[in-house]
Amino acid sequence: MSDLELEMHINGRAVKRRAAPHLRLLDFLRDDLNMTGTKEGCGAGECGTCSVFVDGKLVKSCLMPVGKANGARIETIEGLAPKGGDLTEVQRAFHKTGASQCGYCIPGMVMAATSALRENPDAGIEEIKERLGGNICRCTGYTKIFEAVEIARDVIAGRLSAAALEPDPAGNSFIGNNVRRLDAPSKVSGRLRYAGDMVMPDMLHMQVLRSPHPHARIRVIDVSAAHALPGVACVITAADVPGEDGFGVFVHDQPIMARGIVRYVGEAVAAVAAEDVLTAKEALRLIKVEYDELPAVFDPEDAMKIGAPVLHDYAPTNITKHIPIRKGDVEQGFAEADLIVEDYYETQQVEHAYLEPEAGLAYVDHDDVVTVISPSQNITHHRHMLAKIIDKPINKVRFIMSPVGGGFGGKEDMIYQGMLALAAMKSGRPVRLVYTREESIISTAKRHPARITYKMGLKNDGRITAVEFKMISDGGAYGMSTEGVMRKAAILACGPYDIPNVKIDTIGVYTNNTPSGAFRTFGAMQAQFATESHLDICAEKLGLDPFEIRRRNMMQDGAITHTQQTLGKVSIGTVLDAAETASHWEAGAPGRGESRSDLGGEGTRAPCTLGARFAPAVAKVKKEVA
Amino acid sequence: MMQRKMRGRGVAASWYGIARTATIDRAGAWAELDDGGTGKIVTGVTEIGEGILTVLAQIAAEELGVRPEDITIGDNDTARSPEAAHAGATRQTYMIGNSVALACRDARTKLDAEIAKVWGVETETIRAFNGEIWSEGSNLRMSMEEAVDLCKKRGIVPVGSGAFTAHGTGLDPVNGTGSPWQAYVFGCQVAEVEVDTVTGEVQVLGIWAAHDVGRAINPRGVEGQIEGGVVQGLGQALMEDYQLDKGHTKTHGFAKYILPTSLDIPQINTTIIEDRDPKSPLGAKGIGEPALVPTAPAIMNAIYDAVGVRIKSLPATPEKILAALAERAMRTKGVAA
Numbered sequence A: 001m002s003d004l005e006l007e008m009h010i011n012g013r014a015v016k017r018r019a020a021p022h023l024r025l026l027d028f029l030r031d032d033l034n035m036t037g038t039k040e041g042c043g044a045g046e047c048g049t050c051s052v053f054v055d056g057k058l059v060k061s062c063l064m065p066v067g068k069a070n071g072a073r074i075e076t077i078e079g080l081a082p083k084g085g086d087l088t089e090v091q092r093a094f095h096k097t098g099a100s101q102c103g104y105c106i107p108g109m110v111m112a113a114t115s116a117l118r119e120n121p122d123a124g125i126e127e128i129k130e131r132l133g134g135n136i137c138r139c140t141g142y143t144k145i146f147e148a149v150e151i152a153r154d155v156i157a158g159r160l161s162a163a164a165l166e167p168d169p170a171g172n173s174f175i176g177n178n179v180r181r182l183d184a185p186s187k188v189s190g191r192l193r194y195a196g197d198m199v200m201p202d203m204l205h206m207q208v209l210r211s212p213h214p215h216a217r218i219r220v221i222d223v224s225a226a227h228a229l230p231g232v233a234c235v236i237t238a239a240d241v242p243g244e245d246g247f248g249v250f251v252h253d254q255p256i257m258a259r260g261i262v263r264y265v266g267e268a269v270a271a272v273a274a275e276d277v278l279t280a281k282e283a284l285r286l287i288k289v290e291y292d293e294l295p296a297v298f299d300p301e302d303a304m305k306i307g308a309p310v311l312h313d314y315a316p317t318n319i320t321k322h323i324p325i326r327k328g329d330v331e332q333g334f335a336e337a338d339l340i341v342e343d344y345y346e347t348q349q350v351e352h353a354y355l356e357p358e359a360g361l362a363y364v365d366h367d368d369v370v371t372v373i374s375p376s377q378n379i380t381h382h383r384h385m386l387a388k389i390i391d392k393p394i395n396k397v398r399f400i401m402s403p404v405g406g407g408f409g410g411k412e413d414m415i416y417q418g419m420l421a422l423a424a425m426k427s428g429r430p431v432r433l434v435y436t437r438e439e440s441i442i443s444t445a446k447r448h449p450a451r452i453t454y455k456m457g458l459k460n461d462g463r464i465t466a467v468e469f470k471m472i473s474d475g476g477a478y479g480m481s482t483e484g485v486m487r488k489a490a491i492l493a494c495g496p497y498d499i500p501n502v503k504i505d506t507i508g509v510y511t512n513n514t515p516s517g518a519f520r521t522f523g524a525m526q527a528q529f530a531t532e533s534h535l536d537i538c539a540e541k542l543g544l545d546p547f548e549i550r551r552r553n554m555m556q557d558g559a560i561t562h563t564q565q566t567l568g569k570v571s572i573g574t575v576l577d578a579a580e581t582a583s584h585w586e587a588g589a590p591g592r593g594e595s596r597s598d599l600g601g602e603g604t605r606a607p608c609t610l611g612a613r614f615a616p617a618v619a620k621v622k623k624e625v626a
Numbered sequence B: 001m002m003q004r005k006m007r008g009r010g011v012a013a014s015w016y017g018i019a020r021t022a023t024i025d026r027a028g029a030w031a032e033l034d035d036g037g038t039g040k041i042v043t044g045v046t047e048i049g050e051g052i053l054t055v056l057a058q059i060a061a062e063e064l065g066v067r068p069e070d071i072t073i074g075d076n077d078t079a080r081s082p083e084a085a086h087a088g089a090t091r092q093t094y095m096i097g098n099s100v101a102l103a104c105r106d107a108r109t110k111l112d113a114e115i116a117k118v119w120g121v122e123t124e125t126i127r128a129f130n131g132e133i134w135s136e137g138s139n140l141r142m143s144m145e146e147a148v149d150l151c152k153k154r155g156i157v158p159v160g161s162g163a164f165t166a167h168g169t170g171l172d173p174v175n176g177t178g179s180p181w182q183a184y185v186f187g188c189q190v191a192e193v194e195v196d197t198v199t200g201e202v203q204v205l206g207i208w209a210a211h212d213v214g215r216a217i218n219p220r221g222v223e224g225q226i227e228g229g230v231v232q233g234l235g236q237a238l239m240e241d242y243q244l245d246k247g248h249t250k251t252h253g254f255a256k257y258i259l260p261t262s263l264d265i266p267q268i269n270t271t272i273i274e275d276r277d278p279k280s281p282l283g284a285k286g287i288g289e290p291a292l293v294p295t296a297p298a299i300m301n302a303i304y305d306a307v308g309v310r311i312k313s314l315p316a317t318p319e320k321i322l323a324a325l326a327e328r329a330m331r332t333k334g335v336a337a
């Protein structure tokens, strides 16, 4: 196919270029024009990070073939504020309120907010929310973004002085002061470059071949045809690893590419570095892998049964880690109880969904230092592991942590950096890898799902006498952070309560599912979900207010924890009081619903009916037309 | 007959440990009072979105006596900066923040000693803030720019280093005994929901979140962490669900894997509690992870309060709510008959 001849106005400048016809407007901006402020979060029209204006209309540039934009007037994040000039009111308001965290959604969010205020300078908060509805932010909880858009709206309309965009005065200390985020200007303007935005001269592009099977033996991998394809610099497999191949946080059970066996769908099997992404993709199709499928196991309880397929030789029972905690004598505690409540809870596997998909760039520098730039949450540990894997002294391995477009624990594992390093070493050139959203979802770790059986004994006054807690978690195909997650879940399982007798077990299990790994709260959320639900059930049975049952059991200063650590000062009482007061909580047992008098107060928003927010505006327009 | 839309409230409490679990945690940083009265900090982590660079700049500014915008942070490079270990475990403010504070104090000690000699006063009388340095109880005062210049002319580059340690101990493999963290935080959230009994949809209308963070270096940043945590908790409570079928992902895009958007967001009312940590120079603890621990159970407890059904298996999708309501209706009918 021959190139398209394109002419458009981008940020006020005439641009005349030839471009490949398969490109999307997003690729044209990012790859051909090196305007990387516009981000790719999903490539499917679902996240809004790629939002730009095309002839004044907000458009998701990942959905627009570049040919369609021919002749159009394009405005991107880079064009909102003049170069070297002031940021716009919207951008400054984002800076002021702290509306950017990782910043990856922010260029798109700023574009959507700008669009909302251009479309309706008087938009109310409900309309603003609706107009931002196509833009996902994983970090901020949107609240500071709403605040920013409202401030910008009022400043633009002259209802609020521009002073509202200025920083708070310092006072007599910078600690405790709402100093504006120092990184915000680079984020609201799209200037900050994440790993996937970085380029180096002579850079190659990597693509990864992934396992289609949950469990299989690899009989042969034939890369000869792929290697012979013009434009391919190198193909790598486990056979290229010079050192001790294995990474993981607690056990190094995961090779950087499958070594003889694949253990989950999406596991890396081979990788290609080529002159461009298309060639690399084509080369993947030429790699021949023959598999012998093996029996697989998908349920953690099945995996612990005798005769279940074993994933790793070192763990014949498929148990990755079991953490026991014992304090007092639970049997005696249950014997002393007036009420015993047993129940069962489940939490699901959850995706981190950071808006920045995994990306990295590796090269070998002039001093033979293998360097990997990536949004790694743990460069110290990655350096240790990679040095062993590529058999280099530790000072010949360098990790640079690029700005992380959301991590939440999901970027703690060294999932792809090893492949990048290997390809850079083999090709002698810089190599970049950028995951697609789908690749990120299917191949990277998730929050551990949990199955929890709970037994609690209480006195009639609500005092807990004993807890027996057992949690089984599917850790998926590799160990990753499972051991640590089980440990934290166990330690914190029974909550901030003083319980004389506890028996806690958390068990992480290997299966042929997508691995589970580190995720914000590291198991504590799953375990405490069960405890806090269970306490509510008990409160109702005993006719107690839920704050009251917690107060009767909460740890006091000097408490001894479930792991028998003696604490100093304990703030749970203060925290309970604060939440109760702030919410104007009306005391009483759970299950009172509509009879409560504390509902619908000032701390709540109005409920919404989807689509209803635009209705008044639409009705008005219709009337005017009539 | 039940009303169509029912409201209710629920509460959940939580606790969390700060920094790495059941082990010794450590981090290091270097500091320099630089030309022009600026500050240079070097440490091995960078921003993952939580605002750590701003927090470190505030700490460094406070300790060095300059302004946050005068701070340059050289971060994130294993070959150029001291170890700070990982960006996780709610350890950034606690571990790196305290390392930076200690490094800055070390640099200041050197500067202060020189300036005190020049002025002929005791080093202990030297104070600095916001780009100015002075001797307490005198009218001796100069800009930090001049002070750095003077110090260097006397042959001293005011540099410092700092390392901070948190002493956790491992757990006994049989009974789990141990002291996994030296600092703990506590939290509590109240949720108010509205349940549509016809569609099964749940809207969270309000969250009141009270969290002990030790000391809020940047209160707005703390709020941002709480708001983000609450919304991730809400996502897990009501909609997010990574699904597999015999190991194959069924939710491989955001059309299938549903995330909270602007329309799902409750009003989030934050109360920050500052119960200072006695074991660290700054007194700050942390908030990154703890913010989302109580959200899902608070929402489930509120759903129960509203409509009398308890969802014990997350997420509480409309289908699950409707099924539970139908089962409850059957049960109450059974009892009536």
Ligand code: FES
Residues within 6 Å of the ligand: A039, A040, A041, A042, A043, A044, A045, A046, A047, A048, A049, A050, A051, A060, A061, A062, A063
């Ligand atoms: S909507 Fe275009 S990248 Fe997500």
Ligand code: FES
Residues within 6 Å of the ligand: A099, A100, A101, A102, A103, A104, A105, A106, A136, A137, A138, A139, A140, A355, A405, A406, B049
């Ligand atoms: S700031 Fe919105 S996704 Fe991170």
